[in-house]
Amino acid sequence: MLVRPNSPLTLALTLTLTTACAVDQFQTDDDFGEPPNSETFDPDDGGDWSGSSSTTEEGDAGDGDGDEGPAECDDANKRCEHEFSLPDMSYASVELIGDFAADGWTNGETMSLDGETWRVVTGVPWDTPVEYKFRINGGEGYIPDPNNPNSVDDGFGGLNSVLDATTCEDWDCDPGNIGDFDWRDAVIYFVFVDRFYNGDMSNDGPIGVEAPADWQGGDWAGVMAKIDEGYFDDLGVNCLWLSVPLDNTQASGAGIDGHQYSAYHGYWPQNFDQTEEHFGTLEELQALVELAHAHDIKVLFDYAMNHAHSSAPVYAQNPDWFWPNDNGQGGNCVCGEGCAWDGADGRRCWFTPYLPDFNFTNAAARDFSVGNAMQWIADTGVDGFRLDAVKHIEDQWLLDLRARVSAEVEPLTGEHFYMVGETFTGDQDLINYYVNSSMLDGQFDFPLRMELANKLIMRNGAMSDLAAFMDGNDDYYGAGIMSTFIGNHDIPRIIHLAEDQPVWASEWTDGKDLAWDNISLPDNVAPFERVALGFTLILTTPGAPLIYYGDEVGMAGAGDPDNRRFMQWAGYSAGQDLLLDHVMTLNAIRAEQPALRRGDRTTLSADADTFVYEMSLGSDSVYVAINRADATRTAGGLPGGSYQDLLTGDILAGPSVELGARTSVVLRPE
Numbered sequence: 001m002l003v004r005p006n007s008p009l010t011l012a013l014t015l016t017l018t019t020a021c022a023v024d025q026f027q028t029d030d031d032f033g034e035p036p037n038s039e040t041f042d043p044d045d046g047g048d049w050s051g052s053s054s055t056t057e058e059g060d061a062g063d064g065d066g067d068e069g070p071a072e073c074d075d076a077n078k079r080c081e082h083e084f085s086l087p088d089m090s091y092a093s094v095e096l097i098g099d100f101a102a103d104g105w106t107n108g109e110t111m112s113l114d115g116e117t118w119r120v121v122t123g124v125p126w127d128t129p130v131e132y133k134f135r136i137n138g139g140e141g142y143i144p145d146p147n148n149p150n151s152v153d154d155g156f157g158g159l160n161s162v163l164d165a166t167t168c169e170d171w172d173c174d175p176g177n178i179g180d181f182d183w184r185d186a187v188i189y190f191v192f193v194d195r196f197y198n199g200d201m202s203n204d205g206p207i208g209v210e211a212p213a214d215w216q217g218g219d220w221a222g223v224m225a226k227i228d229e230g231y232f233d234d235l236g237v238n239c240l241w242l243s244v245p246l247d248n249t250q251a252s253g254a255g256i257d258g259h260q261y262s263a264y265h266g267y268w269p270q271n272f273d274q275t276e277e278h279f280g281t282l283e284e285l286q287a288l289v290e291l292a293h294a295h296d297i298k299v300l301f302d303y304a305m306n307h308a309h310s311s312a313p314v315y316a317q318n319p320d321w322f323w324p325n326d327n328g329q330g331g332n333c334v335c336g337e338g339c340a341w342d343g344a345d346g347r348r349c350w351f352t353p354y355l356p357d358f359n360f361t362n363a364a365a366r367d368f369s370v371g372n373a374m375q376w377i378a379d380t381g382v383d384g385f386r387l388d389a390v391k392h393i394e395d396q397w398l399l400d401l402r403a404r405v406s407a408e409v410e411p412l413t414g415e416h417f418y419m420v421g422e423t424f425t426g427d428q429d430l431i432n433y434y435v436n437s438s439m440l441d442g443q444f445d446f447p448l449r450m451e452l453a454n455k456l457i458m459r460n461g462a463m464s465d466l467a468a469f470m471d472g473n474d475d476y477y478g479a480g481i482m483s484t485f486i487g488n489h490d491i492p493r494i495i496h497l498a499e500d501q502p503v504w505a506s507e508w509t510d511g512k513d514l515a516w517d518n519i520s521l522p523d524n525v526a527p528f529e530r531v532a533l534g535f536t537l538i539l540t541t542p543g544a545p546l547i548y549y550g551d552e553v554g555m556a557g558a559g560d561p562d563n564r565r566f567m568q569w570a571g572y573s574a575g576q577d578l579l580l581d582h583v584m585t586l587n588a589i590r591a592e593q594p595a596l597r598r599g600d601r602t603t604l605s606a607d608a609d610t611f612v613y614e615m616s617l618g619s620d621s622v623y624v625a626i627n628r629a630d631a632t633r634t635a636g637g638l639p640g641g642s643y644q645d646l647l648t649g650d651i652l653a654g655p656s657v658e659l660g661a662r663t664s665v666v667l668r669p670e
């Protein structure tokens with residue numbers, strides 16, 4: 001059992017953690033016959049992820065927001081736009097306050113003076129009366145709406161105005177989560193702990209496999225050092241995704257490429273109730289979460305619930321909690337061998353012969369695993385999970401975890417516990433299946449990543465194709481908060497797709513063919529400018545954008561494990577400096593412009609090389625224009641008038657703007 005000296009949460013959790021014991025007979029290399037692909041598993045490797053989503057709506061690019069209609073979501077999440085107004089009486093400032101939002105009485109909506117009238121447009125709950133009033137001059141006075149006779153006692157001797165319940169044809173979907181933090185405001189950074197920063201040499205411990213596949217020393221002390229130093233604050237990141245913290249096996253395992261691997265990635269859990277000793281102690285992990293919170297940074301743990309390592313005591317003691325590695329036809333049930341990666345087979349198959357697969361149709365197995373996840377929340381005060389390999393587990397695991405989090409964690413913290421899943425596929429419907437209030441808040445948007453890599457980064461097809469894809473993708477996941485990204489640990493570093501000649505022809509490549517060739521960083525600036533455009537896209541559109549460690553400086557690397565090189569902390573090239581500066585600036589802009597995080601996106605124009613869209617929230621609009629070409633292009637579709645480019649400070653005039661080669665602008669009307 002875990003020792004919990006300073007448990008940040010006093011949750012009453014009933015646990016069924018097994019007692020640790022030595023099971024040495026499983027820790028031999030003999031148990032690592034055939035192989036994973038080094039670790040997790042790109043399930044569909046070589047299979048159906050040649051890529052394409054069959055559900056892309058082929059809209060008419062460039063003609064605006066198309067005819068998709070509003071996103072589907074529960075009535076409780078629907079919001080209708082409503083304009084509130086107040087005649088001016090020489091006020092200095094006016095805010096709308098009320099119960100239109102969970103925090104609406106404290107965090108009002110700033111109103112703008114339009115001639116003689118103060119106005120603001122905001123989303124009001126579906127078919128629900130709204131109480132509101134106006135806060136004058138920062139709190140000098142509070143007045144009800146003089147143009148609305150409908151009012152009630154406010155409990156303080158005054159009146160609240162009441163807006164009658166309304167519905168609408170064109171609603172928005174609001175996640176409606178509890179707490180002060182709105183997860184649509186998150187910018188996530190994936191700290192691949194072993195490869196990030198070595199803050200404590202005393203816990204280093206390579207096991208003797210080739211260096212790229214061995215432990216390299218990164219740890220929680222190193223992450224804390226970087227939080228302390230202000231690296232994430234400066235970068236503009238407010239959420240960290242950390243590698244799985246559970247103790248992993250010390251053994252090596254063979255990968256599909258024939259190389260031996262260590263468990264540096266964290267996906268081979270052995271002792272579920274202990275921390276990984278290469279990363280640090282529970283006390284350090286608690287301190288890390290606490291330090292992050294002091295910097296207003298949220299923390300997500302990676303949690304891999306699909307399997308245990310064959311050396312895990314839980315497997316030795318409860319073999320019936322796992323699917324047998326037997327396909328019932330005289331063969332094994334390793335994924336892609338005796339069993340298929342997809343469908344029912346895909347939920348019970350073993351990723352490798354040494355990763356026994358939990359059978360979560362067994363209630364005791366499920367209680368153990370969900371209880372373990374809950375215990376990590378209780379022990380650390382973590383804010384959410386990144387959940388691995390979602391389509392390979394039984395749905396009931398997700399339903400159970402969400403139910404327990406809602407019942408036991410959120411009432412104590414008063415904050416929403418965010419869960420984002422990984423389903424590596426181009427199938428939007430399969431991804432969306434898990435995005436609902438009973439399972440996941442969102443998933444990684446693989447279809448968007450692939451489309452933007454293909455069109456914007458690799459320069460295939462036309463930018464109008466990307467616009468059409470996004471017109472159909474924007475509302476696909478309803479009230480879900482998807483995580484948008486351009487890189488992660490399972491695909492080659494994005495910089496190589498941005499080279500003048502992309503290193504691979506397919507955006508879906510796993511890049512394993514060059515994974516041991518130590519490919520180098522391009523020496524010209526153009527590829528970094530292209531990656532910068534990718535960041536412009538994900539940092540000016542809705543979702544919780546993910547930055548994979550090192551992508552902010554365009555680090556080099558082919559497929560796994562080459563895409564997990566140790567973080568480069570100094571000696572940046574001109575291109576790397578340019579990219580880092582761009583990402584920092586974009587994050588600062590995103591933080592200041594709610595329309596970029598929570599607004600609705602509308603395509604204004606798109607052609608072969610350019611893409612222009614509007615992000616609007618209430619009466620507020622921000623415009624983005626991108627040129628992927630290696631030459632100047634003119635992009636149109638903007639409303640006429642004067643704009644400031646928030647990236648450079650330059651003043652530009654609509655309706656058309658000239659964009660230099662491989663540049664973007666983020667425009668606010670002047």
Ligand SMILES: [Ca+2]
Pocket residue numbers: 198199200201202203204217218219278
């Ligand atoms: Ca270390």
Ligand SMILES: [Ca+2]
Pocket residue numbers: 247248249250276277278
């Ligand atoms: Ca270990």
Ligand SMILES: [Ca+2]
Pocket residue numbers: 306346347348349357358392393394
């Ligand atoms: Ca499974």
